[in-house]
Amino acid sequence: MLKALAVVRTVYLVFIVGYTIRALPIFTHVANTFDESFARNSAKLELLQRAAWLAVGWIAFDTLVGWLLAAQATRRAARLRAAATKPAPAVAPPPPPRA
Numbered sequence: 001m002l003k004a005l006a007v008v009r010t011v012y013l014v015f016i017v018g019y020t021i022r023a024l025p026i027f028t029h030v031a032n033t034f035d036e037s038f039a040r041n042s043a044k045l046e047l048l049q050r051a052a053w054l055a056v057g058w059i060a061f062d063t064l065v066g067w068l069l070a071a072q073a074t075r076r077a078a079r080l081r082a083a084a085t086k087p088a089p090a091v092a093p094p095p096p097p098r099a
Contacts, residue, residue, distance in 0.1 A: 005065065016055055023047040 023044040031037035 001069065005062075009062065012058055016051060016058070019054070020048065020051045023051070 025044070031040060
């Protein structure tokens with residue numbers, strides 16, 4: 001399960017980085033007027049806000065799954081400890097040999 005989560009985390013990280021790179025100004029030309037610059041920046045700001053909320057949502061999901069897995073591991077460890085400290089069942093002694 002942890003390996004699958006690591007793969008999902010990696011894929012999501014690549015997605016969010018690519019999504020955010022779209023908002024960088026390296027893909028546009030220099031604006032000629034203030035209005036043009038404002039329009040471009042407001043459109044890019046919307047992309048960045050959406051990327052930020054996607055990242056926050058992922059962090060919340062990953063935290064929830066991490067807590068659930070930690071609680072499950074704690075319960076499993078407690079069961080193993082209880083089973084290890086449980087006394088062995090009493091075994092009746094063998095019958096005496098017949099003469």
